[in-house]
Amino acid sequence: MDLNTITITSFTVRDLRWPTSLDAIGTDPMNLAGENSFGYLQYKTNVPGLIGTGWSFANGQGNDVLCTAIRSLAPRLLNRPLASLTANMGLTQRKLQSGQIRFMSPERGVLQLATCAVLNAIWDLWAKAEKKPLWRLVADFSPEELVRAIDFRYLSDVLTPEQAVEMLRETGKSKAERLQLALENKAVPAYNTSAGWLGHSDDKVRELLGQAVQQGFRHFKLKAGLGLEVDRKRLGLVREAVGDEGVLMVDVNQIWDVDEAIEYMKQLADLKIWFIEEPTSPDDILGHARIRAALKPYGIGVATGEHVNNRVMFKQLLQAHALDAVQLDACRLASINEILAVLLLSAKFGVPVVPHSGGAGMVELCSHISTIDFVAVSGKKSILEYTDHLHEAFEAPAAITPDGMHVTPVAPGYSCDVKESVFGEFECPQGSFWRSAKGLEMLNDPWRGTLGEQTS
Amino acid sequence: MDLNTITITSFTVRDLRWPTSLDAIGTDPMNLAGENSFGYLQYKTNVPGLIGTGWSFANGQGNDVLCTAIRSLAPRLLNRPLASLTANMGLTQRKLQSGQIRFMSPERGVLQLATCAVLNAIWDLWAKAEKKPLWRLVADFSPEELVRAIDFRYLSDVLTPEQAVEMLRETGKSKAERLQLALENKAVPAYNTSAGWLGHSDDKVRELLGQAVQQGFRHFKLKAGLGLEVDRKRLGLVREAVGDEGVLMVDVNQIWDVDEAIEYMKQLADLKIWFIEEPTSPDDILGHARIRAALKPYGIGVATGEHVNNRVMFKQLLQAHALDAVQLDACRLASINEILAVLLLSAKFGVPVVPHSGGAGMVELCSHISTIDFVAVSGKKSILEYTDHLHEAFEAPAAITPDGMHVTPVAPGYSCDVKESVFGEFECPQGSFWRSAKGLEMLNDPWRGTLGEQTS
Numbered sequence: 080m081d082l083n084t085i086t087i088t089s090f091t092v093r094d095l096r097w098p099t100s101l102d103a104i105g106t107d108p109m110n111l112a113g114e115n116s117f118g119y120l121q122y123k124t125n126v127p128g129l130i131g132t133g134w135s136f137a138n139g140q141g142n143d144v145l146c147t148a149i150r151s152l153a154p155r156l157l158n159r160p161l162a163s164l165t166a167n168m169g170l171t172q173r174k175l176q177s178g179q180i181r182f183m184s185p186e187r188g189v190l191q192l193a194t195c196a197v198l199n200a201i202w203d204l205w206a207k208a209e210k211k212p213l214w215r216l217v218a219d220f221s222p223e224e225l226v227r228a229i230d231f232r233y234l235s236d237v238l239t240p241e242q243a244v245e246m247l248r249e250t251g252k253s254k255a256e257r258l259q260l261a262l263e264n265k266a267v268p269a270y271n272t273s274a275g276w277l278g279h280s281d282d283k284v285r286e287l288l289g290q291a292v293q294q295g296f297r298h299f300k301l302k303a304g305l306g307l308e309v310d311r312k313r314l315g316l317v318r319e320a321v322g323d324e325g326v327l328m329v330d331v332n333q334i335w336d337v338d339e340a341i342e343y344m345k346q347l348a349d350l351k352i353w354f355i356e357e358p359t360s361p362d363d364i365l366g367h368a369r370i371r372a373a374l375k376p377y378g379i380g381v382a383t384g385e386h387v388n389n390r391v392m393f394k395q396l397l398q399a400h401a402l403d404a405v406q407l408d409a410c411r412l413a414s415i416n417e418i419l420a421v422l423l424l425s426a427k428f429g430v431p432v433v434p435h436s437g438g439a440g441m442v443e444l445c446s447h448i449s450t451i452d453f454v455a456v457s458g459k460k461s462i463l464e465y466t467d468h469l470h471e472a473f474e475a476p477a478a479i480t481p482d483g484m485h486v487t488p489v490a491p492g493y494s495c496d497v498k499e500s501v502f503g504e505f506e507c508p509q510g511s512f513w514r515s516a517k518g519l520e521m522l523n524d525p526w527r528g529t530l531g532e533q534t535s
Numbered sequence: 536m537d538l539n540t541i542t543i544t545s546f547t548v549r550d551l552r553w554p555t556s557l558d559a560i561g562t563d564p565m566n567l568a569g570e571n572s573f574g575y576l577q578y579k580t581n582v583p584g585l586i587g588t589g590w591s592f593a594n595g596q597g598n599d600v601l602c603t604a605i606r607s608l609a610p611r612l613l614n615r616p617l618a619s620l621t622a623n624m625g626l627t628q629r630k631l632q633s634g635q636i637r638f639m640s641p642e643r644g645v646l647q648l649a650t651c652a653v654l655n656a657i658w659d660l661w662a663k664a665e666k667k668p669l670w671r672l673v674a675d676f677s678p679e680e681l682v683r684a685i686d687f688r689y690l691s692d693v694l695t696p697e698q699a700v701e702m703l704r705e706t707g708k709s710k711a712e713r714l715q716l717a718l719e720n721k722a723v724p725a726y727n728t729s730a731g732w733l734g735h736s737d738d739k740v741r742e743l744l745g746q747a748v749q750q751g752f753r754h755f756k757l758k759a760g761l762g763l764e765v766d767r768k769r770l771g772l773v774r775e776a777v778g779d780e781g782v783l784m785v786d787v788n789q790i791w792d793v794d795e796a797i798e799y800m801k802q803l804a805d806l807k808i809w810f811i812e813e814p815t816s817p818d819d820i821l822g823h824a825r826i827r828a829a830l831k832p833y834g835i836g837v838a839t840g841e842h843v844n845n846r847v848m849f850k851q852l853l854q855a856h857a858l859d860a861v862q863l864d865a866c867r868l869a870s871i872n873e874i875l876a877v878l879l880l881s882a883k884f885g886v887p888v889v890p891h892s893g894g895a896g897m898v899e900l901c902s903h904i905s906t907i908d909f910v911a912v913s914g915k916k917s918i919l920e921y922t923d924h925l926h927e928a929f930e931a932p933a934a935i936t937p938d939g940m941h942v943t944p945v946a947p948g949y950s951c952d953v954k955e956s957v958f959g960e961f962e963c964p965q966g967s968f969w970r971s972a973k974g975l976e977m978l979n980d981p982w983r984g985t986l987g988e989q990t991s
Binding site: 113140144145148151174177179182183184186189232234235333338339359360362369395399525 | 565566568569570593594595596597599600601603604607608610611630633634635636637638639640641642643644645646647648688689690691692789792793794795815816817818819820821822825842844845847848850851854855981982983984985
């Protein structure tokens with residue numbers, strides 16, 4: 080379809096929240112009760128049936144803040160030919176991040192999430208117009224086209240557009256083979272997290288682990304940080320289920336100070352843990368670097384990224400040699416634009432990308448991202464988290480093969496579309512769940528998710 | 536007043552915007568047109584006439600996002616005795632930053648601004664209840680009381696509560712003398728920025744400079760980054776007006792990449808510039824460190840901070856020896872709580888604090904902060920930006936003495952209160968200005984402040 084003939088004519092923003100806290104899904108030491116939530120944007124066009132969908136992720140309370148931010152940015156892209164936006168997506172990103180609104184929060188926080196939702200909708204629209212899944216649209220780019228999707232501002236001390244083109248030319252030589260593997264669902268191995276949420280009983284964890292091993296999983300990540308004894312017991316359950324060849328990772332969601340992280344993890348060295356995820360503040364680049372250096376002699380690596388907001392922070396985490404895995408998040412960065420920048424930076428430093436996808440819709444988006452990384456950027460196989468809840472809500476749900484590989488997306492677009500039937504129940508506040516007594520009780524509690532903290 | 540008898544009973548949040556872009560106030564290379572704006576919170580109490588006011592700062596578009604965020608957090612502190620909040624402000628801060636809402640944006644961006652507004656209102660209420668200006672309330676704290684106001688999470692690798700108490704005991708020995716100086720308006724020397732905004736003609740700059748020299752100013756900061764020739768001309772106007780003993784600073788508001796900053800500034804070395812402010816992304820700790828190291832042989836320092844969102848980022852800027860001045864912002868951090876943490880960190884590293892106060896109400900808040908630093912924390916005199924617009928809007932306006940010193944605040948509270956008469960004109964969208972043809976035109980332009988960027 081000629082992108083010059085497509086114009087965005089209007090948009091809607093909806094506040095969608097699943098009451099996931101009721102099932103203890105997504106609980107961790109920092110987030111004791113969360114409702115997987117979307118600020119959900121749809122751009123309508125002059126072409127009947129052609130809609131661009133983009134969303135960004137929140138955790139319940141505050142999703143209205145995200146929706147307000149999306150409503151503020153979304154009008155900027157109305158009434159212009161789609162081609163004028165896609166011709167230079169790096170510039171489109173920079174424009175969206177400029178202006179009065181930039182001052183509040185330059186490339187961070189809620190506004191970064193909102194920018195991501197807007198750009199996700201444009202990428203989705205573009206891919207649908209080209210009748211390709213998003214990963215394929217990007218994989219088919221020339222090196223120059225891919226680089227034009229990136230805003231290189233603040234990166235040139237580490238990576239210039241010219242160097243990026245050079246890197247892409249090199250990996251491009253074997254792209255055809257990897258493309259074939261992607262088409263055969265052999266691009267992205269899955270790992271499992273669903274078994275590890277806090278809030279599940281030991282029996283439940285054992286049951287979920289057994290299922291996961293049956294499904295072919297060999298990588299397992301557990302929430303930890305509940306005290307050495309409790310952690311040892313839970314990690315022991317996993318070793319029992321997966322044997323010595325299984326790969327263990329642990330995640331503490333930012334609860335420690337730097338020295339605390341080092342001291343605690345040293346005492347788990349015998350359990351052979353690949354990495355400790357989010358040991359401390361996601362902003363603490365130098366802290367992560369120090370933890371990594373201190374734990375290296377114990378064979379334990381460091382990972383972070385799900386709360387890292389922009390390419391400048393990832394640039395430094397890589398410069399400081401702070402990471403063994405780059406856990407970029409599909410919504411925390413400014414959409415595919417900035418994700419491509421981080422994929423290139425990671426490839427340059429030789430650090431594998433292991434996207435964060437622990438939430439509704441995250442696997443749907445990340446299966447595109449990991450496929451792009453494998454086929455078109457690093458050219459190396461990495462793993463991708465597979466969480467198994469709420470896929471049924473999506474028009475193009477993520478799935479895994481019987482041998483534990485992610486199914487490569489085939490539907491045109493970025494797999495963002497949520498089934499319309501979901502909104503009747505879970506749109507907030509008008510959906511039937513949120514009008515129920517339980518829903519109202521949850522909405523009216525400003526302390527939800529801070530269990531045990533509301534009393535002083 | 537017994538803080539146990541005071542209870543917050545209700546709150547209001549108002550969106551206040553001054554159309555400052557019409558006078559080119561606050562323009563810079565990154566922010567081409569801004570409207571100084573507040574998300575304005577007032578907590579009413581059971582005590583007639585006792586109201587806690589707190590606000591956070593935005594730049595026009597997006598102030599509704601800030602207000603939505605404040606409305607989400609503010610209910611958490613209703614219906615509890617004020618004493619239960621003030622007894623441990625560090626814990627109160629941590630609670631406000633926890634829960635579902637934390638996930639979107641941990642200690643950054645719009646939610647950090649909203650947290651600041653809520654805590655500013657509590658500090659204002661506390662100081663009013665004690666019938667003291669805020670700076671005095673804090674200056675009268677014992678070391679233990681001051682330390683209890685801080686959340687030390689993520690700081691202990693550099694500063695522990697025990698070390699902080701030790702530092703405060705040491706500076707406390709000479710506190711009485713400095714308190715006396717504060718009471719005599721001899722605590723905080725002012726420096727001038729109003730002459731340096733982009734958008735003013737040369738004649739206007741010359742006129743403003745002449746006035747400033749008359750007022751006793753010797754420190755001048757100019758916006759720069761418009762090209763070497765233009766910058767040299769404008770900086771030359773200042774040298775002409777203030778002579779060799781004047782202190783020059785320049786600010787480019789994040790427009791450069793790391794190497795670009797180094798190359799550009801080297802070429803201004805002969806103009807004897809104290810520091811280059813915000814040379815690159817405010818998130819680029821390692822970049823600032825590299826710029827500082829490269830410019831040191833040229834006698835040029837580096838400063839940043841107005842966009843630095845939390846103590847963890849400042850901790851690292853100091854650890855990396857990236858700064859010659861800590862330009863913390865009164866609203867960008869989580870209120871006095873986190874500001875005290877950054878004052879202590881700066882004192883520990885021996886780097887002067889030069890708060891950012893370029894916007895409506897900023898001088899009002901920062902004169903408290905700089906006074907606290909001088910009297911109670913570092914014990915050292917530093918300078919504070921004085922911008923001379925919009926003071927008339929405040930109940931307790933900031934002012935300077937004829938010899939260029941900030942007047943130490945005397946009114947009880949944190950000087951946050953805006954005169955009620957201002958809201959009739961500038962509350963958005965219902966104030967008379969925002970209902971006028973010009974106001975509506977400005978509000979309806981989603982690209983405002985991105986001059987020249989909206990066309991692709």
